[in-house]
Amino acid sequence: MKRPTISDIAAECGVSLSTVSLVLNNNPRISEATREKVWKAVEKFSYYPNVQARGLAMCASQVLSVVVPNLRHVFSDIYFGEIISGIYDAATQANCKVILDIANEKFVERHEHMSLLKSRRVDGMLFIASSVEHEYLFDFEKTSYPFMLVNHYFPGHSLNYIVFDYNQSGRISAEHLLGLGHRSIGIITGLNTYTGRSLSESFRTTCIGAGLSEKDLPLTDCGPEWSEGAGEEAARRLVEANPSITALMCGNDRMAIGALRYLHTRGIRVPEQMSVIGMDDIPRATYTTPGLTTIHHSLYEIGRLACERLLSLFRGEIKTCSEVLPVNLVVRESTATPASR
Amino acid sequence: MKRPTISDIAAECGVSLSTVSLVLNNNPRISEATREKVWKAVEKFSYYPNVQARGLAMCASQVLSVVVPNLRHVFSDIYFGEIISGIYDAATQANCKVILDIANEKFVERHEHMSLLKSRRVDGMLFIASSVEHEYLFDFEKTSYPFMLVNHYFPGHSLNYIVFDYNQSGRISAEHLLGLGHRSIGIITGLNTYTGRSLSESFRTTCIGAGLSEKDLPLTDCGPEWSEGAGEEAARRLVEANPSITALMCGNDRMAIGALRYLHTRGIRVPEQMSVIGMDDIPRATYTTPGLTTIHHSLYEIGRLACERLLSLFRGEIKTCSEVLPVNLVVRESTATPASR
DNA sequence: GGCCTTTATTAAAACGTTAAAGCCTTCCGG
DNA sequence: CCGGAAGGCTTTAACGTTTTAATAAAGGCC
Incomplete structure (x- = not known):
């Protein structure tokens, strides 16, 4: 039952503790003979170094x-x-393990964002999709612990982040819809993140630059869930209050799918009577009817990169990180020229 | 930058290391005065004990x-x-953290199921939905490390587990369909788990007990993914090869949803022309058209219980665990009396 | 042969906590 | 007045590694 330790190995081989340690860490200053002897004993005892x-x-x-927000079914959300x-x-490649954390009241109240680091439980932290009101993150400005915000940022605060270029996303989707001839477009997004806010801002700015006015661009805040249900409800409100709109721009694909569902139940044909554009390009966007036009955000990739940057921060290779990733339009069947009325 | 240690606190308070340690661990043998003094210093230095x-x-x-299988999009699967x-x-309640692991080739080849425990990286392990071929798990029979199989088991092996009563699930769903008058039923399930196998076994046994014959109960192995796509494809094969079947029994709701999709594209009306019954009762089962009749498996609950049992094993409160959870039928709109032909 | 370098190994000091055992006081009953 | 117990705190030995500086041995050069 007693687990073998480094001294058992040392005793077995007739060498010192440090020799064993050096062998295990592949230090070249050890002779081939001892090296082999030690590995044999390690094998024999089935020894694994105590990580603590x-x-x-x-x-x-x-x-x-990795810290995720406190949403229902967050562990079955395609985005997260x-x-x-x-x-x-990325963590596995660097021989690291990943623990899960949820940013609920208990997490915030216990200052776990700091205590996990101070107590040396983790080497670094990744925050996915924190909301604008998560001001506890500002604590990091005063310290130098390794952390990254993943696809979120706080304007005016020096917090490490990596985000998709939501300005570009807003501009590209606006240009696509404007190019098809739409002159009145509904916007569905969550305003609980700065990325969501900059998306709607740049979308509107582009449209207004093309001659549209504020009132051609009604917006509905879908709340913090960004779910199909929220998208369905937002589409309903938007379409009922603004009969003139011919297109819907959605802050993510899940809400776009919700919007499609609403339009389907109301018998509004897509794209003939209403164009819909989503964002993220999740796998399901291929299987909707009609196929969903969307902006591709490589979620796997941003996760991988965020983790690599975090490790660089931990190793002191970089001091800060603020990276913006490009995006691109994926045209499918849910957008088209509006029917002349 | 240097983090405070227990000796800094001790020095500040003019007491010994152990006194500080005892205070931090709420040992009653310390006076109220010292206790307060120590907490003040802890607060002042913003001290957190080094967990290592x-x-x-x-x-x-x-x-x-927690170990999950190596499936695409496993972290956005509602089941997991x-x-x-x-x-x-359950882990959070017990002041434990949860690390994520994927049972891929690397994991198996490196014997991580053992090394994580032997190296003291984790106190215990939970395996979700391991497949019949995961024979490396048999290693646990020879040792006494804490582990649990969640909703899976290996007949003939003494490995701790907690499962839903798939025999009951098979029997109940069979009785439901038989009661409606179905006499020829297709079975869609994965045979890569013993739970899937016992489900189809008990379903068939019940049907045969009611007078049906083997050939009235065609089965299609959907493979290891248990996904909508696999269900859709399996339904196609089954319906094309067996025109006489009037109902489909699916090993989980995702495959049942895939089957519904296939039937919809073929214009086969549910439940008038074909009844469909799923399993698990995931949230989406409420939103399908028609609403999906299914067997309720409380997935959150089995996770919570599995973790509690694991902690009991770790603390030595129990030596083994083999627990079976009851299930119940949820009737919605996807099952009905078959149309007489 | 003496001196310097290189190579292979080791002793000992961290790292920061817990816990068993022990040491003073103080209190109490006889 | 003494023995024993209890309360409050400390001493010290783990726990199992890594790492720095030191040591010993061997080899090369003059």
Whole structure:
């Protein structure tokens, strides 16, 4: 039952503790003969180094925390799932483990964003989709602990982040719809993130630059969930209050799918009577009827990159990070020239 | 930058290390005065105990691993997501953290199921939906490390598990369809798990007990993915090869939803021309058209219970665990009396 | 042969906590 | 007045690594 330790290996081989440690860490200053002898004993005893002792000595835990918001079914959400996959792969490649955290009241109240780092439980933290009101994150400005905001940022605060270019997303989708001839477009997005806000801002700015006015661009805040249900409800409100709109721009694909569902139940044909454009390009966007036109955001990739940057921060290779990733339009069947009325 | 340690607190308060340690661990043998003095200093220095040192001294990491299979989009799958939510909540309540692991080739080849425990990285492991071929799990029979199989088991092997009563699920769904008058029923399930196998076994046994014959009960193995796509494809094969069937029994709701999609594209009306019954009762089962009749499996609950049992195993309160959870039928609109032909 | 370098190994000091055992006081009953 | 117990705190030895500086041995050069 007692687990073997480094001294058992040392005793078996007739060498010192440090020799064993050096062999295990592939230090070249050890002779081939001893090296082999040690590995044999390691094999024989089925020895694995105690990571806590190692962590204590090296001041590193080889664990990263990924923090997701407190939403229902957050662990079955494609948005978070893809990002987490990217993080997992990058972390695994660097021999790190990933722990899960949810930013609920308890998390905030216990200051876990700091205590996890201060107590050396994790080497760094990744925050996915934090909301504008998550001001506890500002604590990081005063310290130098490794952390990254993934696809979110706080304007005017120096917090490390990596985001998709939501300005570009807004501009591209506006240009696409304007190019098809739409002159009155409804906007569905959450305003609980600065990315959502900059998306609607740049979309509107582009449209207004093309001659549209504010009142041609009604907006509905879908709330913090960004779900199909929220998109369905927002589409309903928007279409009922603004009969003249011929297109809907949605802050993510899940809401766009919700909008499609609403339009379907109301018998409004897409794209003939109403164009719909989404954002993210999740796998399901291919299977909707009609196929969803959308802006491609590589969620897996942003997760992977965020994790790599975090590790660079931890190793001191970089001091800060503020990176913006390009996006691109994917045209499918849900957008078309509006029917002349 | 240097983090405060227990000795800084001790020095500040003019007491010994152990006194501080005892205060931090709420030991009653310390006077109220000292207790207060120490907490003040802890607050002042914003001190958090080093978890690695604590773990080393206590021989516990306060970390659990949850292992999921190597499937595409596994972190956005409702089945795993709900179970992980349950595990997360139970672990958090016990002051434990949860790390994520994927049972891919690398995981198996590196014997991570053992090394994580032997290296004291985790206190216990939870395996969700392992497949019949995951024979590396048999290693646990020879040892006494804490682990649990969640909603899976290996007949003939003494491995801790907690499962839904798939025999009951098979029997109940069979009785429901037989009661409606169906005499020829297609079965869609994965045969890569023993739960899937026992489901189809008990379903068939019940039907045969009611006078049906083997050839009235064609079965299609949907493969290891248990996804909508797999369900759609399996339904196609089954319906094309067996025109006489009037109902489909599916191993989970996702495949049932895929089957509904196939039937819809072929213009086969549900439930008039074909009844469909699913399994799990995921949230989406309420929103399908028609609403999906299914067997309710409380996935969150099985995750929560599995984690609690794992912690009991770790604390030595129990030696083994083999628990079976009851299920119940949820009748919606996707099943009905077959049209007489 | 003496001196310097290189190579292979080790002793010992961290790393920051817990816990068993022990040491003073103080209190109490006889 | 003494023995024993209880309360409050400390001493010290783990826990199992890494790492720096030191040591010993061997080899090369003059």
